[in-house]
Amino acid sequence: MESMEVIVKKSKIHGLGVFAGRDFKKGEVVIRWDISRQLTPEEVERLPEKEKKFVAFVDGKYIVMQSPAKYTNHLCDANLIVKDFCYVAKRDIKKGEELGEDYATDEISGFRMKCNCGSKNCRGIISVP
Numbered sequence: 001m002e003s004m005e006v007i008v009k010k011s012k013i014h015g016l017g018v019f020a021g022r023d024f025k026k027g028e029v030v031i032r033w034d035i036s037r038q039l040t041p042e043e044v045e046r047l048p049e050k051e052k053k054f055v056a057f058v059d060g061k062y063i064v065m066q067s068p069a070k071y072t073n074h075l076c077d078a079n080l081i082v083k084d085f086c087y088v089a090k091r092d093i094k095k096g097e098e099l100g101e102d103y104a105t106d107e108i109s110g111f112r113m114k115c116n117c118g119s120k121n122c123r124g125i126i127s128v129p
Helices: 041-046
Strands: 006-010 016-020 029-032 055-058 061-064 080-083 086-089 098-101 112-114 125-127
Touching: 041 061, 080 098
Parallel strands: none
Antiparallel strands: 006 016, 016 098, 029 086, 055 061, 080 086, 112 125
């Protein structure tokens, strides 16, 4: 479900990304998650590796992320935060800007990846202990 408020397209960071289709003010809901597909820990374990990357663990629930939310990339200088199963603007966001969260704030421990965000504050490796 894509609106003109956010646009999924090719990203310089990785694969597809989500971009602001308009300006957003700090604190504004940017994307409401579709949380209709929830899994048990056992169901998550049985998922193929390529699908596990689309599972978020928030408020004790495993959510299979749907479009457009599933295409948000990691940004060390994140412009989104997760609140009540929504992506909320962490700061003012300009139209055309790529939207992203800090994956290190996810609750799934053992997560580790190389970062390609390219920001001057890039941490290089993103991990959750």
